[in-house]
Amino acid sequence: MHWSPLYIIQKVIPYLAPNDTIKVLDIGSGVGTFCLAGAFYKPSVAFFGVEQRKKLITHAETARKKLGIPNARFIHGNFTQLNLNEFDHFYFYNSFFENLNGAEKIDNEIVYSNELYNYYSIYLYNQLEKMPVGTRVATYCSWGDEIPPCYQLAETHFDNLLKLWIKL
Template sequence: MVFDLLKQKKYPSNSKFDEIYPKLYQEHSARHFTPVNIAIKAAKLLVDNPTDKILDIGSGVGKFCCIGSSVTNAHFYGVEKRKKLTNLSNKIKRNYKLKNAHFINNDFTTIDFKKFNGIYFFNSFHEHFDETCILDETSKVSLSEYKKYHADLMMKLNECNKGTKLVTYYTFKNKIPSSYQFIDANETGFLKFYIKK
């Protein structure tokens, strides 16, 4: 079982891991969901202590939270606006007994970011910017919506406590407020690590 493999540090390939999802989401995975190796690296950057709480903004099918809660001892919370994706994430959590993964069906703007020590963001609003990035029939390409969500994200990130860690994937630095100090990026530059000043 893929989560046992993760706990034993025998990391499954991305396609092997994605077999836990229905076929449609396996097809979406390369574009929309964090690859296994990136999720492991991001989770390890974000977690210092077992008491840490990590928030995934737009958790999709829950892939990042499920992997993060299997390779660390911290608690991972995913907030996702699409109910069917939250339901699928909760089904995976139940089926695989992932007690440290938690999923909330809501807009990320309703969440109190101060409750979290770490934040993960994988370019969640891109479906409003790029019509090749449509996830389902509810996706709406709208530059004003894209800009509004990024302004909301800036505001929520600014509310975080000093020392909060932030990891982004496929997100430009200009989308992150200047209250965050850039620390490092991975070899491709797509995974970036910041700390709130």
């Protein structure tokens, strides 16, 4: 439920990493599934994951070392602490959803609230709005609250669960 299936990642990678020297950020990287699979399929592309839960960063880093993958890096922290301009394209698996009342939670170790969902969604919306033309975003299981209207929906897959966006 909380980590991206491999078939979704396989569909996303050619879109977010169309050529070398690209930096892709997974906003809320969990146990690192997206970054590790992406880095495996595209060794010339740098995959970054930012994750607020330290224990998930530890799992991701353990897996990265066991797999011997050099082009994935995991950053412990809140995505609001990053400068998104340091990255080219973004992956987002509805990371803020667990804040909403009634949503399944990963654990009970952080504070959840509807206000946090709104705060993070608006924050990401504002950051994405400032990104250069051509910035690509892939959203999985998202309602699109965080996508500004300057992004065009380029493709949808899997009954609209996966949406591929590009900034115009």
